[in-house]
Amino acid sequence: MKTSFDLNINNPQQIREIRKRYYPHLVQGFGMDQLLVEASISEAILNAWKHGHRQSTDKDIRVHISFMKTRMLVRINDQGDGFDWRRYHSPNDLKHWFPRLEHIDEPGRGIVLLLRVMDVLRYNEKGNECLLMKKYQNQE
Amino acid sequence: MSKTTTPLNHSTTIRLEDQIHVQEAAELRETLLSEVEAGRDQFVLDLSRTTFLDSAGLGVLVTLSKRLRSVNGTATIVGASKPIRELFDLTKISPNFKWK
Numbered sequence: 001m002k003t004s005f006d007l008n009i010n011n012p013q014q015i016r017e018i019r020k021r022y023y024p025h026l027v028q029g030f031g032m033d034q035l036l037v038e039a040s041i042s043e044a045i046l047n048a049w050k051h052g053h054r055q056s057t058d059k060d061i062r063v064h065i066s067f068m069k070t071r072m073l074v075r076i077n078d079q080g081d082g083f084d085w086r087r088y089h090s091p092n093d094l095k096h097w098f099p100r101l102e103h104i105d106e107p108g109r110g111i112v113l114l115l116r117v118m119d120v121l122r123y124n125e126k127g128n129e130c131l132l133m134k135k136y137q138n139q140e
Numbered sequence: 141m142s143k144t145t146t147p148l149n150h151s152t153t154i155r156l157e158d159q160i161h162v163q164e165a166a167e168l169r170e171t172l173l174s175e176v177e178a179g180r181d182q183f184v185l186d187l188s189r190t191t192f193l194d195s196a197g198l199g200v201l202v203t204l205s206k207r208l209r210s211v212n213g214t215a216t217i218v219g220a221s222k223p224i225r226e227l228f229d230l231t232k233i234s235p236n237f238k239w240k
Contacts, residue, residue: 012162035192035223036230041193046162110195115231 003067008060012049015042018063022112024109025067029136030096033117037072037134043110044076044130045086052078052128082127085111150213151164153184156190162198169200173207181213185237198231205236210233235237 003025007018019038026034028126050060064075114121120133141164142155152175157164175183183204187193205215216238221227228234 016161016163018157032223033148036227039194039227042161046194079230113195113231 002069002109005063005065006062007065009063010046010057010060012042012046012051015045019122022065022067025072029072030134031137033137036117040114040132041074042053044074044132045057047110048076048078048080048128048130052080054080071133071135076132077129080128082124085123085127089119141168150180151184152180155178155186155187155188158189159192159196160190161192164195165194165200167236168197168200169203172200172204176204176207176211176213181208181211183208183213183215185215186219188223191193191221191226193224193227194233198227198233202233202236205233208230216240 005018007021009015009018019042022041023034023038026038030037044096045061045063049055053059053061059079061079062075062077064073064077066073111121114130114132118132118134120131122131123129153177154168154171155181156168161166172183187202201215207213208215215236217228218240220239225234225239228237
C-alpha cells in the first residue's frame with residue numbers, strides 16, 4: 001500500500017499545519033523514532049526556506065512524501081540557486097561523520113541531523129532538491 | 141509557555157510548549173535571552189509536555205547554554221520524554237545541559 005502527499009508551502013510556519021497529514025504515517029512506520037524522523041523532515045524544509053529561498057515567502061517549496069511498503073521517501077524541492085552540499089560530505093562513511101554540533105553553524109547542524117537519522121540523504125547536482133529515505137522500524 | 145522566576149537565587153523555570161516549531165522557537169529565544177539579560181543564570185527547562193522539537197528549538201537551547209556558560213550559569217532540563225532526550229543525544233548537545 002502506497003500513500004503519497006504532495007504539499008506546497010512557502011513559509012515554515014505552515015509545517016505545523018501540514019504535519020497533520022503525514023504524522024499518523026510516521027507513528028505507524030517509525031514508532032518511537034517518529035520524533036527524529038519528523039524533526040529531520042522539518043529540518044530539510046527549513047533548510048530549503050532559509051538557504052534556498054533566503055527566508056522569502058514568495059516562492060513555494062514542494063514537498064513530496066511517499067509512504068511505501070517498506071520505506072518512506074521524501075523529496076523536497078526549492079526554487080533557489082542550490083548550495084554546495086559537497087562540503088558537508090565526508091569521502092568515507094557519512095554515518096560516522098559527526099562533529100559536535102555546537103561547533104558548527106546552523107546549516108551544518110541540520111544536515112548532520114539528517115545524516116544521522118535518515119538511511120539515505122541525497123542532493124541533486126544543483127543542490128536545490130534533496131531526497132530522504134528511511135526504512136520502517138520493522139524493516140531494519 | 142509558562143515562566144516562574146525566583147529573583148533571590150537568580151533562577152527561572154520555563155515550561156515549554158507542546159510543539160516547538162519555528163514560531164515557538166523564536167518566541168522561546170526572546171523569552172530565554174531576556175531572562176539572561178535580567179540576570180538569571182540558573183535555568184530549569186521543563187519539557188514534560190513537549191512532544192516535538194526541531195533544530196530551530198535545539199538551536200535556541202544551545203544558544204542559551206552558551207550564554208550561561210559565559211556567566212557560570214546552568215540550564216537543567218526536567219521531564220524530557222525518551223524520544224526528546226534521544227534527539228539531544230543524537231545531535232550531541234546533551235552535555236550542554238544538566239538532566240533531571
